[in-house]
Amino acid sequence: MSAPLITLHGARKAFGARVVLEIERLSVEDGGAYVLVGPNGSGKTTLMRILAGLDRDADGEMDFRGERAAFASYPERLRRAIVYVHQHPYLFHTSLRHNLEYGLKRRGLPAAERARRVEEAIAWAGLEPRRATPPEKLSGGEKQRAALARARALEPELLLLDEPTSSLDREGRAQTLALLAQLRDERRTVIVACHDQEIIALPGFTRLRLEDGRIALQSG
Amino acid sequence: MDLLEPTRQAFALLLSGDPRLLQAIWLSLWVSVGAIALVAAPSVALGFLLAKKQFPGQRAAVVLVQALLSFPTVVIGLVIYLLLSRRGPLGSLDLLFTPWAIMIGYMVIAFPILVVFTLSAVQGADPRVYETARSLGAGRSRASLTTLWEVRFGILAAVVNGFGRAVSEVGCAIMVGGNIEGLTRNIPTAIALETTKGEFSQGIALGFVLMVVALGVNILLALLQGRGGLR
Numbered sequence: 001m002s003a004p005l006i007t008l009h010g011a012r013k014a015f016g017a018r019v020v021l022e023i024e025r026l027s028v029e030d031g032g033a034y035v036l037v038g039p040n041g042s043g044k045t046t047l048m049r050i051l052a053g054l055d056r057d058a059d060g061e062m063d064f065r066g067e068r069a070a071f072a073s074y075p076e077r078l079r080r081a082i083v084y085v086h087q088h089p090y091l092f093h094t095s096l097r098h099n100l101e102y103g104l105k106r107r108g109l110p111a112a113e114r115a116r117r118v119e120e121a122i123a124w125a126g127l128e129p130r131r132a133t134p135p136e137k138l139s140g141g142e143k144q145r146a147a148l149a150r151a152r153a154l155e156p157e158l159l160l161l162d163e164p165t166s167s168l169d170r171e172g173r174a175q176t177l178a179l180l181a182q183l184r185d186e187r188r189t190v191i192v193a194c195h196d197q198e199i200i201a202l203p204g205f206t207r208l209r210l211e212d213g214r215i216a217l218q219s220g
Numbered sequence: 221m222d223l224l225e226p227t228r229q230a231f232a233l234l235l236s237g238d239p240r241l242l243q244a245i246w247l248s249l250w251v252s253v254g255a256i257a258l259v260a261a262p263s264v265a266l267g268f269l270l271a272k273k274q275f276p277g278q279r280a281a282v283v284l285v286q287a288l289l290s291f292p293t294v295v296i297g298l299v300i301y302l303l304l305s306r307r308g309p310l311g312s313l314d315l316l317f318t319p320w321a322i323m324i325g326y327m328v329i330a331f332p333i334l335v336v337f338t339l340s341a342v343q344g345a346d347p348r349v350y351e352t353a354r355s356l357g358a359g360r361s362r363a364s365l366t367t368l369w370e371v372r373f374g375i376l377a378a379v380v381n382g383f384g385r386a387v388s389e390v391g392c393a394i395m396v397g398g399n400i401e402g403l404t405r406n407i408p409t410a411i412a413l414e415t416t417k418g419e420f421s422q423g424i425a426l427g428f429v430l431m432v433v434a435l436g437v438n439i440l441l442a443l444l445q446g447r448g449g450l451r
Contacts, residue, residue, distance in 0.1 A: 052355055053354075053355075054351050054354065054355065076359070079354060079355065079357055080357045082355075083355055083356065083357075084351075084355045085355075086348050086351070086352065088348075089348075089352070090346060090348035090349060090351075090352045092349070092352075092366065092369075092370060093370055094369075102353070102356050102358075102366075103356035103357045103358075106356060106357035106358050106359075106362065107357055150356070151356075154356065154357065
């Protein structure tokens with residue numbers, strides 16, 4: 001068993017008296033692939049957003065490679081390590097290349113390395129024929145693949161994908177599933193929140209089941 | 221009243237390159253462009269802050285800026301006049317009845333337009349823009365700039381509207397500029413003066429130029445929006 005990449009301690013989020021997430025302890029192994037399942041409102045997106053530092057109004061802490069941090073004071077360093085992809089990903093209204101390069105620039109990578117990773121991302125997502133297409137004209141599946149490629153190009157230590165197939169047609173789902181399987185094979189640490197039975201059934205993904213904001217089941 | 225003859229004379233004046241006419245046009249343009257160039261950045265920044273940051277008095281600040289939108293320009297002119305007049309607190313700067321005084325007035329007039337348009341554009345921005353930028357590793361400032369870039373056509377509309385309001389403003393320009401020929405007479409003040417003198421041809425010619433300028437900047441905005449996808 002690998003060492004945990006992240007361990008959550010006492011993660012809790014409430015809206016007034018209504019507790020939407022309460023996890024005493026949860027560990028995510030380095031290089032592990034996870035599916036986070038559960039009914040609507042069970043806290044999947046809330047957990048993903050807390051992990052990504054997008055919801056700092058939560059109690060609790062996490063150990064990231066042994067470094068402890070409270071959710072409320074999410075360290076900027078973790079933003080470079082953990083990348084979150086929305087259920088309906090947003091692509092900036094520029095070019096596909098600029099979208100893929102955005103996070104690479106923020107990390108200060110040299111131009112040659114950025115260009116190499118952008119080309120690799122375009123090829124990985126199968127978007128070569130669409131490289132000159134404005135992002136807003138891409139199909140739902142292409143947007144999802146572009147967003148996955150944009151996140152993967154950053155080589156994050158943890159990739160959080162929120163319902164990546166929820167609004168896709170059959171072809172888009174099949175292509176996204178193939179990319180998820182690749183992420184698993186590449187030993188990327190990835191958590192996929194989903195309802196999609198095909199993702200849930202993907203071999204090699206550990207299932208985390210959330211019910212009423214609590215981890216009800218963890219199975220490999 | 222016969223409109224044809226003054227209109228014919230107006231175009232004859234324009235084509236003849238009448239120096240008084242050209243001077244008024246030039247003054248209008250550089251003072252308006254200068255005012256917008258100076259006030260745009262701080263106004264856009266304030267509009268962004270009012271839209272994104274929560275602080276005590278935020279709502280009151282928004283209401284105040286919105287109220288400034290409907291302030292009569294002559295009142296703005298009066299306040300600036302009092303500030304810049306010889307006995308006023310800024311009298312030593314000797315700016316009254318100069319193009320710089322008009323520029324200050326235009327800045328004050330364009331300020332709430334730029335702030336409110338920016339506020340509205342940023343509030344209408346998809347919240348995923350900022351979150352996506354942050355999640356891809358952008359700091360707060362960079363993510364804010366990215367948000368502004370995503371609503372750039374709304375910001376551009378703010379700038380165009382601010383310019384349109386400034387270039388066509390008359391009350392404040394007369395009060396703080398004095399409508400001095402060759403120095404502070406611009407298109408709108410010249411139209412007002414020439415019309416009261418019964419010199420309709422000058423007024424029509426200048427009015428035509430003003431409409432061409434307004435139409436031109438709006439066509440430019442529409443073209444840019446069309447290229448980037450009107451949203």
